[in-house]
Amino acid sequence: MMKRLFLLVVMSAVLASGAVQPVSPPIMPDSAKTPGDVLEVTKADICVPGYSKKVRDVPESVKRQVYASYGEPSAPRFDIR
Numbered sequence: 515m516m517k518r519l520f521l522l523v524v525m526s527a528v529l530a531s532g533a534v535q536p537v538s539p540p541i542m543p544d545s546a547k548t549p550g551d552v553l554e555v556t557k558a559d560i561c562v563p564g565y566s567k568k569v570r571d572v573p574e575s576v577k578r579q580v581y582a583s584y585g586e587p588s589a590p591r592f593d594i595r
């Protein structure tokens with residue numbers, strides 16, 4: 515009984531303090547612009563030095579074109595609090 519009362523008091527204090535804020539849904543990729551191309555790879559392919567650099571090497575010109583297609587002037591900035 516005391517444990518429930520304690521939890522109720524703590525939850526009420528958190529809610530009253532404004533610590534809980536509404537969260538907007540994440541921005542999802544447009545499937546027409548990002549079709550979800552996949553690479554056929556195995557664990558042996560991935561577990562080698564330099565693999566991620568090889569598959570993530572996207573030219574800046576391509577990045578700018580993709581951002582523009584989504585209406586973004588540049589790479590989106592993430593607000594980390």
